[in-house]
Amino acid sequence: MTELPRIISVDDHVIEPAHLFDSWLPRKHRDKGPKPLTAGIGELEYVGGKYRISMDPDGPPTDWWIYEDLQFPYKRNIAAVGFDRDEMTLEGITREQMRPGCWNPAERLKDMDLNHVEGSLCFPTFPRFCGQTFAEAHDKDVALACVRAYNDWMVEEWCGDSGGRLIPLCLIPLWDVDLAVAEIRRNAARGVRAVTFSELPTHLGLPSIHTGYWDPFFAVCEETGTVVNMHIGSSSQMPAASPDAPPAVQASLSFNNAMASMMDFLFSGVLVKFPQLKLAYSEGQMGWVxxxxxxxxxxxxxxxxxGGVRDLIPEPPSTYYRRQIYCCFFRDxxxxxxxxxxxRDNATFETDYxxxxxTFPHTRQVALDHVQGLDDETVYKLMRGNAIRMLDLDLDRTPAEYRARTVAGH
Structure with a gap:
């Protein structure tokens, strides 16, 4: 391998700019929509696997979203790039204190260049990984408008001027499968090929994938080539351990949700019924697979x-994994x-920026350390080729095409 191909990262994150909903939410909903606020934050408590956070006028200044009865702060661990490892804490943070690439698309592209990354798929922060914030809202008319506003911002502003390097990842209204189908169609019509979904929807009080309730959603994703992306924690619940265990225990067990979700899908019949449907597990690593x-x-x-699957699953479950499921890694x-x-055709790479x-700004070195000894074709697949195929990106599909494009200066 003469040079590591530029990476397509299938799992990064965006910190929403303060103007998002004022700019993109219809005027009639703005009074009830999310509002940005800078205010002090109280001391964080971690009890029984959940965080308790409150405002404190004497606490460190923090950027918040206020929405219905929700007070959502940004914390340093979710905007950690630029800080030393021991400074990546759960303290509150303002956008001014963050590296601008967290929330500014032009600055993100610069950081991607520094980090040997060509393309990036970004999960939301304030809406949470699959839009739980809006699913839990009381006023569903406003919540639906917020989902659409977020998606419009994602497609037109965050990704719009990036030349395809920032890859749109959209939300659905989780509380209504018919509205979800309509939103998939609306976004697919403008080129979106990725949607975020819950790894374990029953943990959100939603129907399971075994009920058939989500079949119209899976059908429209298959029809439009929309990848269903499931991030660890998109069930609003991390793997259980002792209730007084430190957060490090949850962090070490985070892959468990992806594993549980994959088993759910493999034995559900969903992948039998929808043989072209593509699933992607984000930030779950792959050593457990x-x-x-x-x-x-x-x-x-x-x-x-x-076991209840004799007539439901006609082939070994691994058959469906290899045909339809992607995992991703960055330290594994x-x-x-x-x-x-x-x-080798199922694994993709991420930077988690x-x-x-x-791994920013050392992603190239981290990746090289992982792929040493692998052949060029496999390295290409892991770093970008599988992601390009998964997301149907308008980029080279083979190492030869990539080299030709690179030599031509594109």
Missing amino acids: PYALERADDVWAEHRAW KHGVASLDAVG PHVDS
Whole structure:
């Protein structure tokens, strides 16, 4: 390998600018829509796996969103780039204190250039990973307008002038599958090929994927080529441990939600019914995938009669994983060592900018450390080729095409 290909990161994050809803929400809804505010933050409490946060006029200045009865602060760990490791805390932060690439698209592109990244798919922050903030709102007319406003901002402002380098990732109104279908169609018509969804919707009080309720959503995603992206924590619940365990325990177990969700899909029949549907697990890493597939196939082979899937899943579950599911990684040498079992066509790469886990500005070095010894074609797939195929990006599909484009100066 002479040079690491420029990376397509399938999991980054955006801090929403203060003007988002004033600019993009219809005027009739602005009084009830989210409002930006800078105010002091109180001391953070972590109790039973959940954070308790309050305003304190004497606390450090923090940028908040105020929406119905929600007070949502930005914390340093979600805008961590530029801070030393020991400064990446749960303290409040203002946009002025953040690296501008957190919320400014032009500055994000500069940081991507510094970080050997060509393309980036960004999850939301204030709406939470799959739009739970709006799903929990009382006034659903305003909430629907907020979902649409966020998507308009995402497509037209955040991604609009990036030359395709910032890749739009849109929300759906989770509380109504028919509205969700309409929003998928609206965004697909303007070229959007990615939507965010909950890894475990029942944790949000929504129907499970086994009920058939979400079939119209899966059908329209299949029809439009829209990838269903599920970020760890998109169920608003991290894996359980002792109620008094420190946050580090949750952080270490975060892949468990992705594993549980994947098992749900593999045995649901959804991937049988919708054979062109594409699922992507974000920030879940991939070292766990080989045993999960081995166990799923063993259960299917040995226990499918009493396990309730004899007539539902006609082939070994790993068949559907390899055909339709993508995982991603950024610090997972065990996963790379198990790449044949993970699937060389199923793994993608991420930088997690600007979160505390981000590899910025050392992503190139981190990636090289992981892929040393792999052949050029595999490195290309991991760093960009699989992401290009997954998201149907208008970019080169092979290493030869990439080299030709690079030599031509494009």
